[in-house]
Amino acid sequence: MTPQLSERAIILAPHGRDAAIAALILEEADLRSTVCTSLRDLVCELEKGAGFALLTEEGMRSDNLLPLARWLAAQPEWSDFPFVLLTRRGGGLERNPAAKRFLDMLGNVTFLERPFHPTTLVSLAQSALRGRKRQYEARARLEELHQGAERYRSLFESIDAGFCIVEVLFDDQGEPSDYVFVEANPAFERQTGLKNAVGRSMRSLAPAHEQHWFDIYGKVAVTGERIRFEQQAEALGRIWYDVYAFRVGEPEARRVAILFNDISDRRRIELALRRSEETLRAFNETLEERVEERTRALEHAQEALRQSQKLEAMGQLTGGVAHDFNNLLTPIVGSLDLLQRRGIGGEREQRLIEGAAQSAERAKMLVQRLLAFARRQPLQATAIDIGELVRNLADLVASTCGPRIKLVLELDPELPRANADANQIEMALLNLTVNARDAMPDGGTLTISVVCDDLSSGRPPDLRAGKYVHLSVTDTGIGMDQETIAKSIEPFFTTKGIGQGTGLGLSMVHGLAAQLEGAMTIDSAVGQGTAIHLWLPVTEDKPDQTPVGQDIVPSRVDKGTAMVVDDEQLVRESTAHMLSELGYHVIEAKSAEEALRLLDQPNEIDLLVTDHLMPGITGTELAIRIRATRPETRVLIVSGYAENIGVAPDLPRLTKPFKQSDLANTLARF
Ligand SMILES: Nc1ncnc2c1ncn2[C@@H]1O[C@H](COP(=O)(O)OP(=O)(O)OP(=O)(O)O)[C@@H](O)[C@H]1O
Ligand SMILES: [Mg+2]
Structure with a gap:
């Protein structure tokens, strides 16, 4: 309806000039009007829209008021159409039954008695129009309300989210005990599986529904706090819901609107994602650990390499020095030996010579240890029974250790033979025994065990594959810290006082084991004692039957001609002298070339x-x-150290420095 129509006046005053005058008065007051000539006409105009109607009593005096009555009855609820009815002079309501009839029929009617003052008419018209405008406003609000309700309904019906309104029930203690469904949309059933919920209680639909759901809605109903949460409903098939709940209506009604969605899929994906993240994190953590482990192993390997390179360099240095010392010692030992044997000088001179010979002997031992460390010791490796060797040494070991140390032997009776140099192994064992004794000043237990290695733990990883005899010397002494362990095999490292230790014991043992293609390891901790392990390769060779250590008394029986070849004059002369004393005619040569010339x-x-x-x-x-031209010639190689390269293995050898008896013994054996 256009505003002009809806706010116009409709005038029905069929007699005289009433209509024209009324229209004029209204027009002067800025009010539009439409004049009708009959009641039928009036109803027609009313249907088009109008603000109010101005009627005369005469205009209404028609037999057929029915169309108007119908129109009035059919008005929408917001409409109560206003009329202004002009009555006859002196025709007040109380004296005018006809007018009373109009009041009943028209409802919202104002009477104006003629003649009237124009301003009265205008004022009544304006008031009627104001009333009509308020009706229009009511109409607008009603329409809005209607639309809102419509929208709500269609939303309620069509949304995917489950929606319901519940009334929460409380027990006597005021605790929420159940709730009844007041409304539920179609999605509610899809999301919960609960059919025909409206009017029924949750406990009757799902008796196992968890109490916390009731607590949550009870709190919303009581406090009016809105809440949003995610929760699993076990009783509804372990479904996860995302829920938004708020109170609706009057607080006393305890009604809660619940909007919710099944988020089980999302939760499943999140869970899977979390799991894979955890796996990834765990993988990352172990990755770091693995990298750390590798780094540690690498550092360990680098340290081991550095240590072995250091030992190698030391070995070369000490080996060279030892070789030179050996050459110096050979004539000293030889000459002192000669002076002793000849009994030169008086008793005092002999004592001095004896002293010098003992020092020379100690120097010889020292050089031998150095050579052993440098792995250049001339070795006489044969198949030996380490168990028997230990048994034979037991008395010596026990007396070396003294009464406060208990000696325990653990010897495997079924030991295979090891390829080793018996003398050197004895030396090594004595060294280890002395070390153990020194580590147990207050006594303790020394255990020497020999077993056939069955890939036991602690076997050095760089050991070549194969069988080994495992000899270990274990004490219950003071033990060593890591730094001491690392340094203990370096030559001259000792923690013992000046003159107490040379620091060559473990160096010698370590070098010896390596030279025999075995290994030595140290297992020790401060206060926990020490175990030194030796691995010696097992051999299938037959044991060497040659008796050792029996000095052969030199005889002056003519033994033929011997040629001594040595580039060191003193060594050569000393050897030549010994040989001539043994009954040889001696020719000397200072080089191989000279020997061939001779x-x-x-x-x-x-x-x-x-x-x-x-x-x-x-x-x-x-x-x-x-030997190529004189195959019967006997040959003895005299060597400062085990320079295996180039030495024919079948040629007899003698290690420098040596005494005449050593030379005689060796010559007697071939
Ligand atoms: N069984 C052990 N218990 C504790 N510490 C030991 C043991 N064996 C060796 N050590 C330590 O290692 C160091 C080096 O030992 P090594 O046998 O090489 O030399 P030494 O015993 O000091 O001297 P030497 O053997 O020449 O008499 C020792 O000084 C000691 O500190
Ligand atoms: Mg020692």
């Missing part, structure tokens, strides 16, 4: 005693050349 002349020799390492042709080469 043999070009008609010189026959029975024995060749030669140094191995010499400038030019080596001793071994010389021996081979001489």
Whole structure:
């Protein structure tokens, strides 16, 4: 309806000039009007829309008021159409029954008695119009309300989210005990599986529904606090819901609106995601651990490499020095030996010579240990029974340790033989025994065990595959810290006082084990005692039956011609002297070349005693050349250290420095 129509006046005053005058008065007051000539016409105009109607009593005096009555009855609820009825002069309501009838029929009617003052009419018209405008406002609000309700309904019906309004019930203690469904949308059933919920209580629909659901809605109903949460409903099939709940209506009604969604899929995905994140994190953590472990292993390997390179360098240095010392010692030992044997000088001189010989002997031992550490000791490795060796040494070990140390032997009776040098192993064992004794000043237990290694733990990983005899010397002494362990095999490292230890014991044992292609390891901790392990390779060879250590008394029986070849003059002379005392006619040569030259002349020799390492042709080469033309010639290689390279293994050898008896013993054996 256009505003002009809805706010116009409709005038029905069929007699005289009433209508024209009324229209004029209204127009002067800025009010539009439409004049009708009949009641039918009036109803027609009313249907188009109007603000109010101005009627005369005469205009209403028609037989057919029915159409108007119908129109009035059919008004929408908001409409109560206003009329202004002009009555006759002196025709007040109380004296005018007809007017009373109009009041009943028209409802919202104001009477104006004629004649009237124009302003009265205008004022009544304006008041009627104001009333009509308020009706229009009511109409607008009603329409809005209607639309809102419509919207709510369609939303309620069509949304995917479950929606319901519940009335929470409380028990006598005021605790929420149940709730009844007041409304539920179609999605409610899809989301919960609960059918025909409206009017029924939750407990009757799902008796096992958890109490916390009732507590939550009870709180919302009481406090009016809105709440949003995610929760699993076990009783509804373990479904996870995202819920938004708020109070609706009057607080006393205890009604709660609940909007909710099934989020089980999302939760499942989240859970899977969390699990995979955890797996990833765990993987990352172990990755870090693994990297750390690798780094540690690498550092360990680098440290081991550094240590072994250091030992190697030390070995080369000490080996070189020891070799030179050996050459110096050979004539000293030889000459002192000679002076002793000849009984030169008086008793005092003999005592001095004895002292010098003992020092020379100690120097010789020292050099041997150095050579052992440098793995250059001339070794006589044969198949030996380490168990028997230990048994034979037991008395010596026990007396070395003293009464406060208990000696325990654990010897496997079925031991295979090990490829080792018996003398050197004895030396090693004594060294280890002394170390153990020194570590147990207040007494303790020393255990020597020998077993056949069955890949036991602690076996050094760099050991070549194969069987080993495992010899270990264990004490219950003070033990060592990590730093001491690392340094203990370095030559000259000792924690013992000056003159107490040379620091060569473990160096020697370590070098010896390595030279025998075995290994040595240390297992020790401060206050926990120490175990030194030796691994010696098992051999299938037959044991060597040659008796050792029996001095052969030199005899002056003529033994033929011996040639001594050595580039060191003092060594050569000393050896030559010993040989001549043993009954040889001696020819000396200061190099292999000179020896060959001498043999070009008609010189026959029975024995060749030669140094191995010499400038030019080596001793071994010389021996081979001489044997090529004189196969019956006996050959003895005298060597400062085990320079295996180039030494024929079948040639007899003697280690420098040596005494005359050592030389005689060796010569007697071949
Ligand atoms: N069984 C052990 N218990 C505790 N510490 C030991 C043991 N064996 C060796 N050590 C430590 O290792 C160091 C080096 O030992 P090593 O046998 O090489 O030399 P030493 O015993 O000091 O001297 P030497 O053996 O020449 O008499 C020792 O000084 C000691 O500190
Ligand atoms: Mg020692």
